[in-house]
Amino acid sequence: xxxxxxxxxxxxxxxxxxxxxxxxxxxxxxxxxxxxxxxxxxxxxxxxxxxxxxxxxxxxxxxxxxxxxxxxxxxxxxxxxxxxxxxxxxxxxxxxxxxxxxxxxxxxxxxxxx
Amino acid sequence: xxxxxxxxxxxxxxxxxxxxxxxxxxxxxxxxxxxxxxxxxxxxxxxxxxxxxxxxxxxxxxxxxxxxxxxxxxxxxxxxxxxxxxxxxxxxxxxxxxxxxxxxxxxxxxxxx
Numbered sequence: 001x002x003x004x005x006x007x008x009x010x011x012x013x014x015x016x017x018x019x020x021x022x023x024x025x026x027x028x029x030x031x032x033x034x035x036x037x038x039x040x041x042x043x044x045x046x047x048x049x050x051x052x053x054x055x056x057x058x059x060x061x062x063x064x065x066x067x068x069x070x071x072x073x074x075x076x077x078x079x080x081x082x083x084x085x086x087x088x089x090x091x092x093x094x095x096x097x098x099x100x101x102x103x104x105x106x107x108x109x110x111x112x113x114x
Numbered sequence: 115x116x117x118x119x120x121x122x123x124x125x126x127x128x129x130x131x132x133x134x135x136x137x138x139x140x141x142x143x144x145x146x147x148x149x150x151x152x153x154x155x156x157x158x159x160x161x162x163x164x165x166x167x168x169x170x171x172x173x174x175x176x177x178x179x180x181x182x183x184x185x186x187x188x189x190x191x192x193x194x195x196x197x198x199x200x201x202x203x204x205x206x207x208x209x210x211x212x213x214x215x216x217x218x219x220x221x222x223x224x225x226x227x
Contacts, residue, residue: 040152040201040220040222041219041220042218043203043217090158092158097209099145099215100165102146102148102163103160103215104160105160107157
C-alpha cells in the first residue's frame with residue numbers, strides 16, 4: 001500500500017544533542033509537510049516543501065531545519081533540542097498545493113528530550 | 115486569516131448514541147473542509163472531506179455537510195462504537211495558501227460500552 005512512513009516511532013535525545021527525524025512516502029506526492037503536535041493539541045505547521053521549494057513558517061524557530069533530497073524523503077533536523085521541543089512530530093503529504101485532496105499523515109515520531 | 119473553531123471536549127457517550135461534533139470556520143472564498151481522526155499514539159487519518167458548498171462527505175458511518183451559509187462542517191454519526199474513541203480534528207485548506215491546512219483544537223471522544 002502507498003503510504004507515509006516515519007522513523008523512528010520513538011526517539012529519545014539528550015538536551016542540546018542534534019537529532020534527525022525521517023519521513024518517506026511512496027505516494028509520489030509533490031508536497032511534504034512537517035507538523036509539531038503537543039498533547040493532542042492542534043498540529044502546528046513548521047514548514048513544507050512543494051517539490052524542491054522550501055517554505056518556512058514565520059514562527060518556526062531557527063533550531064528546526066529540514067531537507068528534502070528527493071521526492072520520496074524528507075528530514076527534520078533539530079539542531080539543539082530543548083525540553084520544550086518534546087512533542088509528536090508528524091509528517092504529511094498532499095498531491096499538490098491546491099489543498100483539495102487532504103493530507104496523508106505518517107504515524108508520527110514521539111520525541112523525548114532528557 | 116483562516117481559522118477553525120471546534121466544539122470543546124471532551125465528549126463522553128454511551129455505545130450506540132448519536133454523535134455531533136460542531137465545527138465552524140472563517141475563511142475567504144471557498145476552502146476545502148476536512149475531518150481527521152487521531153487514535154492514541156498514532157498520526158492523523160483523513161476521515162472525510164468536502165470541497166464545495168452543499169457537498170456531503172461520508173466515511174465509516176460518519177457524515178459532514180459543507181454549509182457555506184452558516185460556515186459550518188459538523189461531524190455526525192448515528193450510532194457510535196467503542197472503537198470510535200479518538201480525537202477528531204476539523205480542518206480547512208485554501209488554494210490561496212499553498213494548500214496548507216488550518217486545524218481546529220481537536221475534540222476528544224470517549225465511547226463507553
